Amino acid sequence: MSEKFFDVYIDFGSSKITATAFNKKNKKSFSVSNKCFSSFKSTQLNFKDSKIVLEKLILEIEKKTGEYLNSVNLMIDSPEVLSINVSLSKKNDGKKIRKSDIQYLIQEAKQQVIKFYPNKNIIHIIVSNYKVDNNNFDYPPINVECNFFVIDIIFICYPKELIKNLESLFYENQININQILSSSYAKSLNCKEQYINFFDKIIFLDVGYEKTSIVVFNENKLKSFNTLPIGGNHITKDISKILNYSIEESEDIKINLNIDILFSDDEKDFSILTREFLKKYNHEEKSLKLIKKIIIARIDEILNLCLETIRSNENYDKIDKFKIVLMGQGSKILNNDSIPIKEIIPIFDEIDFFSETITTVCESGLKLNQGLNQHEVVTIPKKNKNIGFFAKLFHFFE
Numbered sequence: 457m458s459e460k461f462f463d464v465y466i467d468f469g470s471s472k473i474t475a476t477a478f479n480k481k482n483k484k485s486f487s488v489s490n491k492c493f494s495s496f497k498s499t500q501l502n503f504k505d506s507k508i509v510l511e512k513l514i515l516e517i518e519k520k521t522g523e524y525l526n527s528v529n530l531m532i533d534s535p536e537v538l539s540i541n542v543s544l545s546k547k548n549d550g551k552k553i554r555k556s557d558i559q560y561l562i563q564e565a566k567q568q569v570i571k572f573y574p575n576k577n578i579i580h581i582i583v584s585n586y587k588v589d590n591n592n593f594d595y596p597p598i599n600v601e602c603n604f605f606v607i608d609i610i611f612i613c614y615p616k617e618l619i620k621n622l623e624s625l626f627y628e629n630q631i632n633i634n635q636i637l638s639s640s641y642a643k644s645l646n647c648k649e650q651y652i653n654f655f656d657k658i659i660f661l662d663v664g665y666e667k668t669s670i671v672v673f674n675e676n677k678l679k680s681f682n683t684l685p686i687g688g689n690h691i692t693k694d695i696s697k698i699l700n701y702s703i704e705e706s707e708d709i710k711i712n713l714n715i716d717i718l719f720s721d722d723e724k725d726f727s728i729l730t731r732e733f734l735k736k737y738n739h740e741e742k743s744l745k746l747i748k749k750i751i752i753a754r755i756d757e758i759l760n761l762c763l764e765t766i767r768s769n770e771n772y773d774k775i776d777k778f779k780i781v782l783m784g785q786g787s788k789i790l791n792n793d794s795i796p797i798k799e800i801i802p803i804f805d806e807i808d809f810f811s812e813t814i815t816t817v818c819e820s821g822l823k824l825n826q827g828l829n830q831h832e833v834v835t836i837p838k839k840n841k842n843i844g845f846f847a848k849l850f851h852f853f854e
Contacts, residue, residue, distance in 0.1 A: 460728055465818035466513070467531045467578065467639060468622070470495045470665035470689070471785070473506065475513045475528075476818035477521045486520040487815045488513050496534045496666070498615045503625050514629055527632045531639045531821045532616055535667040535685040538576055540569055540611040542585075542852045545604065552599045561607045562833060569611050576613035579636055581833035582678050584608045595830075609833075610680055612638050641667035641681060643783060643827050646820035647810055652676050655779040655806075661749045661762055663786030665689045668758055670765050677831060678770045684761050686778070688786030697749055707748065783810040 462477040474489040492509040495502040518525050534787070542565040546557060562581070569578060585608040586593040588600055597605065619636065626633055644660035651658050652673075664687045672680045696706035765809040787809060824832070 460523060462523055462526045463822065464517060464521075464525060465531060465821045466528050467817040467821075468494070468506075469533070469639070469785075470496060473509055473513060473516050474814055474818065477517050477817045478818075478822055485815060485819075486517065487818070488516040488520070491815050496532065496618055498535070498536055498617050501618065501621050503621065507625060507628070510716040511629060512565065514631070516706060525631060529635050529637065529821055529825065530622065530625065530626070530633050531624070531637045531642060531817055532614075532662055533639045533662075533667060533669065533683075534614050534620070535683060535687075536615050537638065537667075537669075537681075537683045538573070538613045539681040539683075540573065541680075542568060542609045542611065543606055544609075547604055548602050550601055550603055552601050553597050553605060555596070555598055557605075558596055558598075558607065562609060563605075565609050569613070569714065573613060573618050577616050577619045577636075578611050579614050579638055580610075580612040580641060582610045582612070582829070582834060583612050583831045584677055584679060594675075608679050609714060610678060610681060612636075612641060612793070635825070637824060638681075639817050639820075640664075640671060640683070640784075641678075642820040642824045643810075643812075643817055644669075644671040644673070644676075644781075646674050646823050649678075651781070653781055657778050658781060659766060659779045660783060660810075661787070662784040663687055663758065663782065664784045665786065668762060668784075668786070670762055672766070672769065678829075682765050682769065684758070684765065686758055686761065687784075690758075691751055694750045694754055695747060699746060710751075780784075780807045781810050783812065784806065785812070 461480055463480060464475060464477045467474040470489060471493055472489060473492045474487060476485055476487040478485045490509045490513060492506050492763050494506045514525055544561045544565050546561060548557070562583070566578065566581065569576070574748075585606075586595075587606040587608070588597050588602045589604060593600075614636070622636075623633055640660070640662040643662065647660065648658050656675060658673045660669070660671040660673075662671065666685065666687045666689050668684045668687050670680070670682045671678070671682070692703060692706045692710050695701060695709060696703050698705075701709070
């Protein structure tokens with residue numbers, strides 16, 4: 457079999473699929489993307505349209521790379537993602553901590569998750585902290601003498617039924633899935649590098665089609681990962697239901713309306729938007745004012761639910777600086793001075809909007825697989841010849 461020169465990552469979203477091929481030698485990349493509405497809910501999995509779009513993307517990638525595609529790294533988010541926190545401890549009686557001690561505790565934690573959550577697949581295993589005789593460590597405390605040590609681990613899991621259906625979908629195209637990665641986790645991990653020198657705590661709100669992920673980093677370590685089953689599509693559904701538009705019309709309105717003008721207090725601006733809106737949809741002017749109320753109400757709900765989740769998981773008394781980063785296609789509507797985000801979530805110091813490109817998610821997945829997060833437990837050995845100490849430590853689920 458001839459050597460492959462490209463690694464292919466596919467960002468499989470609920471409203472769009474993007475495939476990016478990365479050249480292993482010169483770091484050049486090729487991307488193709490198409491709109492495609494899919495449902496990732498276990499009760500209503502729907503990849504009917506995805507199959508056709510996926511076939512086209514595969515052909516385009518093969519044409520651009522000149523290689524037959526038989527394996528990919530898949531990046532997805534699920535509204536049913538489950539984050540499980542496990543803490544395990546070991547008495548050590550003054551002895552040095554061995555590599556095998558850490559391996560044993562992580563393996564034991566993994567087996568507990570498998571036992572108590574049989575309908576879930578583990579996607580990521582992240583060590584969030586090591587505590588040795590009440591002292592915290594950012595790295596594996598090998599050869600450190602202690603009486604007692606604790607390992608805190610975060611497991612990010614997806615429904616088995618979802619994974620099974622995705623594997624079947626790709627298998628129909630003669631493609632194996634090398635690895636499945638959480639899009640929100642990978643994106644936030646990559647993005648946080650811009651802020652870690654300035655903020656103790658960074659919170660990413662990734663607003664997607666039917667979910668909003670809340671990813672919290674403290675002192676450069678993942679502290680919590682939560683997902684709410686609500687996103688930008690709920691705004692579309694609200695507009696459709698209340699104003700009796702079709703889903704297609706409502707999505708078009710949400711995406712293409714000039715949000716700056718819609719939320720403007722300037723009557724002149726608003727009258728211009730009214731004429732444009734009436735010309736296209738032939739509806740009454742009051743619909744515009746109602747759309748504004750609908751959008752504000754749903755945004756308020758999403759942000760308040762995020763705030764409740766953050767408060768239930770984090771301790772703010774010990775935070776010096778606190779930053780929120782909004783990301784995802786659904787966050788674009790929030791990037792407006794007329795939306796009172798500061799009033800809804802008053803606990804942050806600064807807020808940023810992360811602008812995504814067509815390759816953003818796939819690039820994040822590539823960096824994650826190249827060892828971006830040293831706290832990630834590698835469950836599949838990397839092919840790289842030169843690997844660091846931490847990577848070597850966690851090549852034990854083979």
